[in-house]
Amino acid sequence: xxxxxxxxxxxxxxxxxxxxxxxxxxxxxxxxxxxxxxxxxxxxxxxxxxxxxxxxxxxxxxxxxxxxxxxxxxxxxxxxxxxxxxxxxxxxxxxxxxxxxxxxxxxxxxxxxx
Ligand code: H2B
Numbered sequence: 001x002x003x004x005x006x007x008x009x010x011x012x013x014x015x016x017x018x019x020x021x022x023x024x025x026x027x028x029x030x031x032x033x034x035x036x037x038x039x040x041x042x043x044x045x046x047x048x049x050x051x052x053x054x055x056x057x058x059x060x061x062x063x064x065x066x067x068x069x070x071x072x073x074x075x076x077x078x079x080x081x082x083x084x085x086x087x088x089x090x091x092x093x094x095x096x097x098x099x100x101x102x103x104x105x106x107x108x109x110x111x112x113x114x
Contacts, residue, residue: 015101018094027100037103043075044087044099048110055113056081062109063102072098074106 019027024039031037037046050056056078067073075086087103089096 015097016089016092017096018089018092019096024095027095027097031100031103040086042088042094044085044095044103046085046103046106048083048085050081050083050113053080056083059083059106059109059113062112063106066105066109067102070098070102070105072102074102 028037028039028044031044036048037044039045048056048059050059060076060078060083063074072089075088077084085106087099088094089098
């Protein structure tokens with residue numbers, strides 16, 4: 001049995017390894033269909049602007065459900081209609097495939113704005 005603090009070898013946990021610089025670069029090219037994402041301070045970075053706080057918070061609520069399901073959580077900052085997002089994998093000490101998956105899900109959530 002696993003003790004406290006240990007992690008299951010689930011498929012998502014197996015994707016947490018830190019990607020190399022060239023893997024991140026090609027991942028970002030893959031994000032070209034997701035405009036606005038860039039590499040900032042070693043994290044995947046995007047700034048969203050919505051019409052108002054309700055839209056921004058609705059977006060964050062949709063993302064929060066995905067993040068909890070994936071057990072992978074964004075670093076983010078909200079003021080009124082702006083949401084600033086930085087994605088990194090703390091367990092891996094850098095960007096992993098989980099960050100690209102979450103970025104993709106966040107773009108989908110942003111498109112669902114009312
Ligand atoms: N989110 C992010 N961004 N990176 C992680 O390494 C991480 C996480 N680890 N969410 C998860 C939670 C881990 O702490 C739990 C115990 O699975």
